[in-house]
Amino acid sequence: MEEIQTFGGPNEEHLALLEDEFHVDLVIRGDELHISESNEQLEKVIHRLLEMTKKHVRISTKDIMYTIGLSKTSSLDEMDQLYTLKIARTVTGKVITPKTIGQKEYYYALKDHDVVFAIGPAGTGKTYMAVVFAVQALKNNQVKKIILTRPAVEAGESLGFLPGDLKEKIDPYLRPLYDALYDMLGQETTERMIEKGIIEIAPLAYMRGRTLEDAYVILDEAQNTTDNQMKMFLTRLGFNSKMIVTGDITQIDLPHGVRSGLRRAVALLKGVKGIKFVFLSATDVVRHPVVARIIRRYEEAEKEERRDQE
Secondary structure (H helix, E strand, O other): OHHHHHHOOHHHHHHHHHHHHHOOOEEEEOOEEEEOOOOHHHHHHHHHHHHHHHOOOOOOHHHHHHHHHHHHHOOHHHHOOOOOOOOEEOOOOOEEOOOOHHHHHHHHHHHHOOEEEEEOOOOOOHHHHHHHHHHHHHHOOOOOEEEEEEOOOEOOEOHHHOOOOHHHHHHHHHHHHHHHHHHHHOHHHHHHHHHHOOEEEEEHHHHOOOOEOOEEEEEOOHHHOEHHHHHHHHOOEOOOOEEEEEEOOOOOOOOOOOOEHHHHHHHHHOOOOOEEEEEOOHHHOOOOHHHHHHHHHHHHHHHHHHHHHO
């Protein structure tokens, strides 16, 4: 079976990952995969990965790590439609698809709602997916411009203390947005669209007093907005526009005692028609195997330290 032959990966590195995780030996002989000892969880993971290869998905290390992680927390059947939902193509022609169940939910939220909140830790793809959808809407002439903004707050730093003019002060805070745009459009096209005003990248304060129509508007790092800033931003929504608000409520860098606008919005706006909240989790973060081991070791050490203190 051809799927078995491609399943092992280059130099059988996929087999090595599975062997390391499940403490078994895996050998491909002809069109058969042999497992040194029975393991129900491993067999389910292998079955799901083989299903992906039948759909002509080129399996990566990230796919294997995610499938392993998902097998520990929920049903692998939820992975249906992953890798077959084609969202867009990068400037190099790579197909972008939802890679996790959380991203699949995010995909449908972006399709069906005018205002979407994507809340979760770093590495869940919330900013990248937002930019991908915005660029597709622009390419399809669904909107006339893209507006990208972030609050100028980061780890307690102030823009006033940074060197350079306003653009040089702002750009480091907007780098993840630039990176996603370059991936989708290329650097030259992105910069040309910025010069023409088709793509606008600006601090949140620049949104005040405007009504944003025929636009895809993304507020990134929204956990660092104040209550008033979030209200101001959301009420800028104009006709034929969409807003995406992304953030991680566990990484708030506002001064002590200042309430996060994102926290307030979660409490206040759930259930409002036209608004969708998507909560991404650590399950949607696919880490390099070594990083996963590092985190596991730190967690074990912290547990031991807590036990010693008790």
